[in-house]
Amino acid sequence: xxxxxxxxxxxxxxxxxxxxxxxxxxxxxxxxxxxxxxxxxxxxxxxxxxxxxxxxxxxxxxxxxxxxxxxxxxxxxxxxxxxxxxxxxxxxxxxxxxxxxxxxxxxxxxxxxxxxxxxxxxxxxxxxxxxxxxxxxxxxxxxxxxxxxxxxxxxxxxxxxxxxxxxxxxxxxxxxxxxxxxxxxxxxxxxxxxxxxxxxxxxxxxxxxxxxxxxxxxxxxxxxxxxxxxxxxxxxxxxxxxxxxxxxxxxxxxxxxxxxxxxxxxxxxxxxxxxxxxxxxxxxxxxxxxxxxxxxxxxxxxxxxxxxxxxxxxxxxxxxxxxxxxxxxxxxxxxxxxxxxxxxxxxxxxxxxxxxxxxxxxxxxxxxxxxxxxxxxxxxxxxxxxxxxxxxxxxxxxxxxxxxxxxxxxxxxxxxxxxxxxxxxxxxxxxxxxxxxxxxxxxxxxxxxxxxxxxxxxxxxx
Numbered sequence: 377x378x379x380x381x382x383x384x385x386x387x388x389x390x391x392x393x394x395x396x397x398x399x400x401x402x403x404x405x406x407x408x409x410x411x412x413x414x415x416x417x418x419x420x421x422x423x424x425x426x427x428x429x430x431x432x433x434x435x436x437x438x439x440x441x442x443x444x445x446x447x448x449x450x451x452x453x454x455x456x457x458x459x460x461x462x463x464x465x466x467x468x469x470x471x472x473x474x475x476x477x478x479x480x481x482x483x484x485x486x487x488x489x490x491x492x493x494x495x496x497x498x499x500x501x502x503x504x505x506x507x508x509x510x511x512x513x514x515x516x517x518x519x520x521x522x523x524x525x526x527x528x529x530x531x532x533x534x535x536x537x538x539x540x541x542x543x544x545x546x547x548x549x550x551x552x553x554x555x556x557x558x559x560x561x562x563x564x565x566x567x568x569x570x571x572x573x574x575x576x577x578x579x580x581x582x583x584x585x586x587x588x589x590x591x592x593x594x595x596x597x598x599x600x601x602x603x604x605x606x607x608x609x610x611x612x613x614x615x616x617x618x619x620x621x622x623x624x625x626x627x628x629x630x631x632x633x634x635x636x637x638x639x640x641x642x643x644x645x646x647x648x649x650x651x652x653x654x655x656x657x658x659x660x661x662x663x664x665x666x667x668x669x670x671x672x673x674x675x676x677x678x679x680x681x682x683x684x685x686x687x688x689x690x691x692x693x694x695x696x697x698x699x700x701x702x703x704x705x706x707x708x709x710x711x712x713x714x715x716x717x718x719x720x721x722x723x724x725x726x727x728x729x730x731x732x733x734x735x736x737x738x739x740x741x742x743x744x745x746x747x748x749x750x751x752x753x754x755x756x757x758x759x760x761x762x763x764x765x766x767x768x769x770x771x772x773x774x775x776x777x778x779x780x781x782x783x784x785x786x787x788x789x790x791x792x793x794x795x796x797x798x799x800x801x802x803x804x805x806x807x808x809x810x811x812x813x814x815x816x817x818x819x820x821x822x823x824x825x826x827x828x829x830x831x832x833x834x835x836x837x838x
Contacts, residue, residue: 378825384510385820392820393489395425396502397482400491406442406465407532415442415528418464422501422526423447429509431524437544439536442528446547449508450521455831457521459548459790460508461780462501462556463530466493467805474807488810496804499811500556500796500819501526507823519831523550527780530557533575533740534779541787552753553784554826558794561772562801563812565643566761568754569794571671572774572781574706574744576716580723581699582608582733588684588693598694599730602683605698608733609678611726612702612719617660619676621722624715629708631672639667642770671773675705676719705777712741742779747791756829757793764822795826 385392404418405411419436426434426447436443442465450457469479469492477483479492489499511518525548527537541548561567584599614620631639646666650658660669669675683698685691704715720735727733747754749771758769774794781792797819803809 378821380514381510381821381824384514385506385817388506388510389817392502392506393816396489396494396499397491399498399502400482400489400494401480403469403480404465404493404528405468405531406529408468412442415465419443419445419526419528422464422505425505425509426524429505429512431508431522437525437540439529439540441532441536444528444537444540445524445526446544447524448522449512449518450523452518452521452831455520456551456833457523457549458827458830459523459525459550459553459784459788460504460556461553461784461792462504462526463497463528464501464526465528465531466496466498467531469807471807476808479807479809484813486810487813489813489816490808490810492809493804494811495559495798495802495809497530497557497796497798499816500798503797503816503819503823504554504556506820507827510820510824511827519828522827523548529740530778530780533577533738533742534783535740537780538783538787541783545787548788550788550790552830553781553788553790553792554830555778555781555792555794556796557780558774558776558778558796559798559800559802559804560796561770561799563799563815565767566758566765566769567772568757568761568769569772569774570749570754571708571746572744572776572778572794573671573674574710574712574742574782575703575777575779576706576712576719576741577701577703577738578716578719578735579699579701579738580605580608580733580735581697582683582727582731583697584731585694585696588696591692591694594694599728601695601698601731604728604731605681605683605700607728608723608726608731609681609700612676612678612722616662618662619674621676621718623718624674624676627710627714628674631668635672636668638771639671639773640665642667642772670775672707674707674710674715677703677705679703705775706742706744708744708746710744712743716741740779742777743782743786745778745781745785745792747793751791752833753791753793753830756833757795757826760822760826760829764818764825795823797822 402418431447434447482491680701684695761769797815
């Protein structure tokens with residue numbers, strides 16, 4: 377069967393890449409209202425793919441935002457049922473001038489394909505589709521029961537996923553979720569991700585005078601909104617890099633000694649990592665290694681800050697307003713609502729004299745997710761990765777956030793196995809996002825082999 381699959385994927389490689397290019401050309405940017413028609417076009421593209429290779433009950437599930445795509449094949453009595461998850465929405469491509477090739481005109485170079493969304497998550501989602509297609513074409517059936525849920529709001533925090541899953545709990549019920557999202561740690565070895573951090577996000581608006589003021593006429597006598605914002609933002613951390621918000625760490629679950637030892641044993645060179653990013657030094661919470669800080673410790677980052685004159689040349693005014701966006705990555709047992717409230721309280725207590733602020737929280741906060749390493753599916757996935765990619769799969773954690781995993785665990789009682797073949801260095805969310813073609817090929821085979829092995833397993837989730 378493995379040889380048959382390899383031959384199938386080789387024979388259909390040109391068609392698969394052409395279809396992926398077609399998918400990538402749809403600018404399905406979920407955060408921009410101007411792209412709502414493109415979002416619908418992408419959803420219909422995925423639904424058509426499902427129907428084309430024999431999936432049943434294919435339809436769009438409406439939400440308060442962008443729709444999700446559902447399909448199923450449930451003709452394997454006595455076999456496990458898995459829910460395949462992914463997302464068809466992508467990040468905005470800005471800044472456009474940083475792209476070597478247009479973000480929605482896929483370009484093949486350096487044995488890679490470059491396009492917005494190719495690594496996160498259209499390429500990996502496409503691999504899951506084509507693996508199921510291959511099994512249906514070759515055998516006319518699947519080795520287990522399969523459901524699909526592809527959402528269109530992951531890149532904006534999946535705000536409508538919890539109510540969607542709650543409303544369709546019976547429809548989506550499964551023994552295990554297998555996610556096409558959630559990149560592997562790096563390209564040098566296969567990896568299985570056991571956890572992901574949660575997230576909450578806020579925006580701060582700060583005002584001083586009612587209008588911008590002439591810096592000669594009023595300078596030295598009135599507060600400057602940008603100075604005040606800088607002072608306020610600086611108060612969020614101490615000089616060593618620890619978050620200075622009272623109570624921020626109070627609910628953090630400390631990592632057991634054996635898990636810290638397992639992370640320390642991973643092949644990772646901090647100096648090489650630093651140099652790869654062009655940094656003179658690494659920075660973060662004292663007392664933890666770089667991987668521990670990235671995977672198991674919470675963070676607070678200012679991800680946007682603006683105000684005043686930003687055009688060419690000069691304008692001699694004292695700005696009356698400034699703005700900032702803040703995100704926090706969360707770990708067990710932190711709660712997004714509680715952390716957002718603590719950050720807001722800190723900001724309000726530390727407003728500089730002469731300034732006023734308003735703080736609002738973005739919807740779609742996510743709880744952290746964690747799957748025990750002794751789950752049977754971890755061993756199954758590791759075996760598949762070793763067979764297809766060679767070497768031993770390492771167990772890692774994810775510093776990023778995939779809101780769906782915690783939603784599925786809470787509402788469906790099912791763990792999520794991350795089975796994406798993109799890697800963390802493929803510049804997703806940044807210009808010149810790419811997907812390695814050798815990972816594209818390996819992922820197709822691995823997805824098909826995983827489905828076969830899960831079909832043989834008496835239990836995929838405990």
